[in-house]
Amino acid sequence: MxxxxxxxxxxxxxxxxxxxxxxxxxxxxxxxxxxxxxxxxxxxxxxxxxxxxxxxxxxxxxxxxxxGKEVKLSWFHSNPRKYIETLLIALFLYIIYMVAKMSGFSFGGFGDFTSPTLGVAFLIGVTAGVSSCMALVGGLILGVSSKWNEEHIQASKWHRFEPHLYFNIGRIVGFGILGGLLGLFGSFISLSSFTIGVLTIATGLIMLLLGINLSDLSPRLSRISITLPKFLSAGVANNGGVSKHITALGSGALTFFLPCGFTLAMQAYAITTGSFITGALTMMAFALGTAPGLLGVGGLTSFLSGTFAKRFFKFTGVLVLLLAIFNISNGYTLMNLGGSSQIVPSTGVVSSEVQEIRMTESDGGYAPNVFHIKPNMKTRWIINATNPYSCASQLTAPSIGITKQLEQGENIIEFISPASGIIKFSCSMGMYTGKMIVDSIESDTQTSLTPTQATIVSDIPTETSYSCH
Structure with a gap:
């Protein structure tokens, strides 16, 4: 041949x-x-x-x-104006963020939901669609949709809106199927904080490439494209129909595995249902609730054209870049929760006294979030959850083997404090963090400026067991 x-x-x-x-x-x-x-x-x-x-x-x-042959592209632009524009956009976004934060706007969620019925699951989804979880799902779809419309700038508005619709259809259907599997198989699908951290960093790196592509910061990196493998795409690719959006459908379904606190909260509930149908309906209701926010952000790119469209793509590219850095930072935090605390296990000589620390969880994180505790002592960690379906509701402290979905009201976690070290804890996304500093017996005299001290509350029998309640 x-x-x-x-x-x-x-x-x-x-x-x-x-x-x-x-x-x-x-x-x-x-x-x-x-x-x-x-x-x-x-x-x-x-x-x-x-x-x-x-x-x-x-x-x-x-x-x-x-x-003809492809011209070899440079890593950086020779025109400094492109980078000045990027810095100005980043500064503008930072000012918007600080103004919103000082105005009391919460980026971790809002609302007070006490029972995850299907209606509440939908409302939680609506909340997630306009919360910090947009840094994951919203940032990803924003980058993908902007790139799609940049490449199809002459298409009709409806044609440019199609990927967003298919993304959300794939998300709703995928959440239903995978939520049903959670109801059946439960704990078999649980992920460690290290694994979630790796997944978060991977998501951040994908978003980083999308952001560089959209903002046109590097001609050479802009040529790198994240797509399905060719052998998977070839069987379904054609000139029309739903199959041309198979990537959008698949991407929407795979967002089930992105580490959003709201999603994990609903997944935790789906596991407890023990039912394929109930688990599927719960996750579908949640995904349906996120659709308005995701369609609103992604759909904006479908009605833009001309010079304004180019400026918008530049703006969204910088936004996606910032969200990518945010996710990579959070992923690094999650990966290091258990490995960098330098915990020295308990000596085996445990005091009969109990030390108690109290913390409040809200959509703004944990308060207080730094504690001093004594070594080799039974420790009672009382957490008052004021918003059990916020981003901070999924608490993890890998170094002491604790992962807990916080419920409304007081949650009690009991453990034996180690001989020394720092116990780090975080929400599932690595966005809200805290730590417990294990003080040596000789360092009881702390200054008035030190973080919250544990309180000795009682003597208890030594056979008491310690766990999450």
């Missing part, structure tokens, strides 16, 4: 490869087509009769690509 190799510039993802392969495959005498973004070539295989090369090059050019 003979081959015709044509240099093509302008391919930037697997979809470009599939588009060219499908189009050229229909030309007479063509047996096989292999497009390669990385090599910048289209390889056409044929038998005895050579296909019409002019027809092939015509299809390539009509598809928006250029004949």
């Amino acid at each position: 003979k081959k015709l190799i044509i240099d093509v510039a302008g391919m930037h993802c697997k979809s470009c490869e599939l588009l060219l392969e499908r189009s050229i495959q229909d030309i007479k005498n063509v047996e096989k087509v292999q497009a390669s973004q990385s090599r910048g070539t289209v390889e056409v295989s044929y038998d005895a009769n050579k296909p019409d090369e002019e027809a092939i090059t015509s299809i390539i050019e009509e598809s928006g690509y250029t004949l």
Whole structure:
């Protein structure tokens, strides 16, 4: 079999490869087509009769690509204006954030829900759609949708809105199926804080590439595209129908695994149902509640065009970059919760006294969030949860083996304090953190400026067991 190799510039993802392969495959005498973004070539295989090369090059050019070798792009722009614009946008977003924070706006959620019925699950979803979880799901769809519309700027408004609709359909259906599996299999699908941290960092890195692409900070990095593997896309790719949005559908479903406190709260409840139907309906109601917020953010990009569209893409690119840094930082926090505390286990000589610390959970985090405790002592950690379905409601302290979904009112966690070290704790996203500093017996005399001290409350029998309540 003979081959015709044509240099093509302008391919930037697997979809470009599939588009060219499908189009050229229909030309007479063509047996096989292999497009390669990385090599910048289209390889056409044929038998005895050579296909019409002019027809092939015509299809390539009509598809928006250029004949010839790809020009090697630089890492950075020579024009400093692009970076000045980026810094100004980042400064503007920071000012907006600080004004909102000083005005009392909570980025961790709001509302006081006490029972996760389907109606409440929907309302919690509505809350999540406008909360800090937008840093994960919202930031991701914002980057993807903006990039889609940047590439389809001449399409109709409805056509440019389609990816957002399919993303949310995939999210609702995926949450239903996976929520049902949680109801059936429960604890088999639980994730450690380290795993969640890795997942959060991976999400942040994807968003980082999207942000660089949209803000046009690096010509070379802007050519990197995150897509489904080609062997998965090829079977469903065609020129129309739902399958052209298979990536949006799949991405929406896979957001089930993104570490949002609201999502984990609903997942924890789905596990306790022990029912496929109840677990599925609960997670579908939650995902349906997030749809208005996600459609509102993503849908904005469907009604933009011209110069304003380019400016908006630049603005959203910087926003996605900031959210990416936020997620990477939180992921690093989660990965290091259990490994960097330098805990020295209890000596085995445990005092009969109980030390008690009290903390309040709200949609703004934990207060107080730094404690001094004594070593080798039975410790009672009393947490008053004022918003049990906020981002801070999923509490984890890996170094002492504690992960707990906080319930409305007082939650009691009991454990034996280690001989020394720092016990770090955090919400599921790594956004809200705190620590317990284990003081040596000799360091009882603390200054008045030290964090909250544990209170010795009583003598109790030594056989008392300690766990989460």
